[in-house]
Amino acid sequence: MASTARFDVIAIGNAIVDVIARAEDSLIEAEGLVKGSMRLIDAEEAERLYASMGPAVEMSGGSAANTLAGMAALGCKCAFIGQVADDQLGHVFTHDLRALNVAYDTPPLAEGAPTARCLILVTPDGQRTMNTFLGASHLLEQAMIDEARIADSDILYLEGYLWDPPLSRAAMRRAIDVARGAGRKVAFTLSDAFIIDRHGDDFRALIKEGLFDILFANEVEICALAGVEDFDVAVAQVSAEVPLLVVTRSEKGAIAVVEGQRTEVGAEPIDAVIDTTGAGDLFAAGFLAGQAEGRSIAECLTMGAVCACEIIAQMGPRAQIDLKARVAAKLG
Amino acid sequence: MASTARFDVIAIGNAIVDVIARAEDSLIEAEGLVKGSMRLIDAEEAERLYASMGPAVEMSGGSAANTLAGMAALGCKCAFIGQVADDQLGHVFTHDLRALNVAYDTPPLAEGAPTARCLILVTPDGQRTMNTFLGASHLLEQAMIDEARIADSDILYLEGYLWDPPLSRAAMRRAIDVARGAGRKVAFTLSDAFIIDRHGDDFRALIKEGLFDILFANEVEICALAGVEDFDVAVAQVSAEVPLLVVTRSEKGAIAVVEGQRTEVGAEPIDAVIDTTGAGDLFAAGFLAGQAEGRSIAECLTMGAVCACEIIAQMGPRAQIDLKARVAAKLG
Numbered sequence: 046m047a048s049t050a051r052f053d054v055i056a057i058g059n060a061i062v063d064v065i066a067r068a069e070d071s072l073i074e075a076e077g078l079v080k081g082s083m084r085l086i087d088a089e090e091a092e093r094l095y096a097s098m099g100p101a102v103e104m105s106g107g108s109a110a111n112t113l114a115g116m117a118a119l120g121c122k123c124a125f126i127g128q129v130a131d132d133q134l135g136h137v138f139t140h141d142l143r144a145l146n147v148a149y150d151t152p153p154l155a156e157g158a159p160t161a162r163c164l165i166l167v168t169p170d171g172q173r174t175m176n177t178f179l180g181a182s183h184l185l186e187q188a189m190i191d192e193a194r195i196a197d198s199d200i201l202y203l204e205g206y207l208w209d210p211p212l213s214r215a216a217m218r219r220a221i222d223v224a225r226g227a228g229r230k231v232a233f234t235l236s237d238a239f240i241i242d243r244h245g246d247d248f249r250a251l252i253k254e255g256l257f258d259i260l261f262a263n264e265v266e267i268c269a270l271a272g273v274e275d276f277d278v279a280v281a282q283v284s285a286e287v288p289l290l291v292v293t294r295s296e297k298g299a300i301a302v303v304e305g306q307r308t309e310v311g312a313e314p315i316d317a318v319i320d321t322t323g324a325g326d327l328f329a330a331g332f333l334a335g336q337a338e339g340r341s342i343a344e345c346l347t348m349g350a351v352c353a354c355e356i357i358a359q360m361g362p363r364a365q366i367d368l369k370a371r372v373a374a375k376l377g
Numbered sequence: 378m379a380s381t382a383r384f385d386v387i388a389i390g391n392a393i394v395d396v397i398a399r400a401e402d403s404l405i406e407a408e409g410l411v412k413g414s415m416r417l418i419d420a421e422e423a424e425r426l427y428a429s430m431g432p433a434v435e436m437s438g439g440s441a442a443n444t445l446a447g448m449a450a451l452g453c454k455c456a457f458i459g460q461v462a463d464d465q466l467g468h469v470f471t472h473d474l475r476a477l478n479v480a481y482d483t484p485p486l487a488e489g490a491p492t493a494r495c496l497i498l499v500t501p502d503g504q505r506t507m508n509t510f511l512g513a514s515h516l517l518e519q520a521m522i523d524e525a526r527i528a529d530s531d532i533l534y535l536e537g538y539l540w541d542p543p544l545s546r547a548a549m550r551r552a553i554d555v556a557r558g559a560g561r562k563v564a565f566t567l568s569d570a571f572i573i574d575r576h577g578d579d580f581r582a583l584i585k586e587g588l589f590d591i592l593f594a595n596e597v598e599i600c601a602l603a604g605v606e607d608f609d610v611a612v613a614q615v616s617a618e619v620p621l622l623v624v625t626r627s628e629k630g631a632i633a634v635v636e637g638q639r640t641e642v643g644a645e646p647i648d649a650v651i652d653t654t655g656a657g658d659l660f661a662a663g664f665l666a667g668q669a670e671g672r673s674i675a676e677c678l679t680m681g682a683v684c685a686c687e688i689i690a691q692m693g694p695r696a697q698i699d700l701k702a703r704v705a706a707k708l709g
Contacts (some may be wrong), residue, residue, distance in 0.1 A: 102434055133466050134465050140433070
C-alpha cells in the first residue's frame with residue numbers, strides 16, 4: 046500500500062560535525078579512553094583532547110543524521126530536526142544534509158553554544174572512539190519540533206543519544222505523541238549502553254505502552270535493556286513487546302524479529318575495516334530504506350548489511366561511494 | 378654540511394580550509410568553470426556555489442601549507458606564516474599544522490573576514506576544480522612576518538598565489554630580503570598561470586636580480602613565465618637564470634635543471650587517480666625534503682614523484698597515509 050505521506054522518514058537527532066583523526070592505541074591508553082565507546086565531554090576537555098590529536102578531517106555526522114544521509118542516498122524522502130548554532134560548523138552540517146535533499150529547517154541558535162562536534166580517534170584496527178561535545182545540539186527545544194512535518198512522515202526515527210539532555214528528551218517525547226496521533230510509526234535506536242544505564246526505565250515504559258514500532262539495538266544494548274546477559278533471552282524478551290526488533294551484531298551480521306519470527310543475515314565480506322564510525326547508523330539506513338520500498342525483512346537486513354559494510358570501508362560516517370549502486374548490485 | 382638553522386623550511390602561504398565534494402562534469406559545465414583551474418571568488422559567490430555542491434568533506438589546505446604538512450610528515454622541521462581568522466575553520470587549520478609539529482604562531486584576525494576556504498569540485502576523472510574565497514588569508518600584513526624565524530630557516534618557501542593580494546605581496550617581498558640578508562635560500566612556486574599573467578613582470582625581475590634559488594613550476598607555468606610555447610625553450614631560458622629549476626609534468630614526470638644539467642624522473646605508477654588536489658604541493662614537499670636530507674637531485678625528484686603519487690590516490694591534499702614509509706620503501 047503506497048503511502049501518501051510527504052516523507053518516508055523524519056528523524057530527530059544530534060546535529061554534529063565529526064572531527065576524525067587517526068590515532069595509535071597508545072593515545073587511547075594515555076587518555077584513559079575506552080576503545081569503541083562514546084563519551085560526552087565539555088568545551089574545555091574538547092579543546093584539551095583536540096590539541097593532543099593528529100591532523101583531522103571534518104565531516105558531518107550525528108547518528109540519526111547519518112542514517113538519513115544514507116537513506117537519502119538510497120532514494121528516500123527524508124526530513125531532519127536537530128539543533129546547530131549559527132557558526133561555520135553549523136553551516137557545514139546544514140549544507141551536507143540539504144545537499145542530499147534532506148528537508149532540514151530547524152533555525153540555528155544565534156548564541157549560547159557552538160555547533161556540536163565529535164572528536165573521533167580511529168585506531169589502526171579501524172575502531173572508533175568518540176568524544177562528543179554536544180554544544181548547541183542538546184539545546185533542542187520542543188518549539189523546534191515541526192509537528193505538521195512529523196504528521197506527514199511515514200516513520201518518526203529517534204536516536205537514544207538525544208534522550209539524555211532534558212530539553213531534547215521533552216521534545217522527542219512530544220514528537221512521539223504527534224506521530225502516533227497521526228497514525229505514523231515510531232522507530233527508536235538505543236544508541237549506546239550508557240544511555241540505557243541512565244534511561245532504561247524510560248525506554249522500558251515506552252515499550253510497555255506500545256509506543257515503539259521499530260527498535261534498533263546492538264548486542265550490548267539489547268542485553269542492557271533486557272537486564273540479562275544472554276543474547277537470545279534478551280532478544281526473546283524485548284521482541285515480545287516490540288512489533289519489529291532489529292539487532293546488529295558486528296561481524297556476526299544482524300537479526301530481525303517480527304511476531305516471534307526471527308530472520309538472520311550474515312555480515313557482508315570486507316577486505317579491511319578502515320573506520321567503524323557510522324556502521325550502526327548506516328545499517329539502520331539500509332534497513333529503513335528497505336522498509337520504505339516495501340521489501341521483505343530479509344532484504345531489509347541485507348540492505349542494512351551492505352550499507353554498514355560500505356561505510357566501514359572508508360573514513361567517516363557519510364558515504365563517499367554510490368550506496369544505491371552497491372545495493373542494486375546486491376539485490377537488484 | 379649540516380645546517381645550524383632551527384628550521385629546514387619556513388613557508389608563507391594562504392591559510393585555507395578545503396571543502397571537497399565529488400561533482401559530475403555536468404556541474405562544472407553548468408557553472409561555467411574551467412576544469413583543473415583555480416579561480417578566486419567572493420563571499421557571495423562562495424555561498425551560491427556551495428549551495429549547488431554535494432555533501433563535502435573539510436580538510437586543511439593551502440598550497441604552501443600542504444607542502445609543509447608533507448615535509449613535516451617526512452621528518453623535516455617546518456614553520457608557517459599565514460593568516461586565519463579567529464573562527465572555527467581557523468581553529469581547524471591551526472590545529473592541523475600544529476598537530477604535525479609545524480611551528481605556526483601568526484595571530485588570528487579578530488575581525489574583518491572569515492578564514493579562507495576553497496570549494497573544490499572533484500570530477501569522476503579525479504581532476505580538481507578550485508574556487509577560492511580568500512577571506513582573512515589575503516590580509517596577511519608585513520607585521521606578521523617573523524623575521525627572526527625566517528633568518529633561522531634554511532629555506533624560505535613562498536607560494537605565488539599570495540603574490541596577488543597587495544598586502545601579502547609586500548609581506549613576502551620583505552621576507553625575501555630578510556632571508557637573503559641572513560644568507561638563506563629562497564624557493565618560489567609559481568602556483569597558477571593566472572598569477573603569472575598578472576605578475577609575470579615581477580617574477581622575471583626577481584629572477585633577474587637573483588633572488589630565487591629554487592623555482593617550482595608546471596609545464597603551463599614555465600611556458601607562461603618564459604613567454605614561449607615550446608617547453609624545452611622555456612626550460613632552457615628560465616634555467617639559465619635560476620640556480621635550481623624544478624618543473625612538474627603530471628603523468629610525464631618531472632625535471633630539474635642545475636647549471637645546465639637536466640635530470641628527469643618518470644611519474645610513479647598509480648592504479649586510479651582519485652583527486653589531483655595537492656599533487657604539485659606534495660611534489661614540492663618530497664623534493665624539498667630530499668634537499669633538506671642532502672640527497673641527489675635525482676633522489677629529490679623521486680621523493681617528489683612518490684609524494685605526488687600518494688596524494689592523488691586519496692581525497693584531499695593532506696596525506697592520510699604514512700608518507701615517510703612510502704618514501705623509505707622506494708629509496709631506503
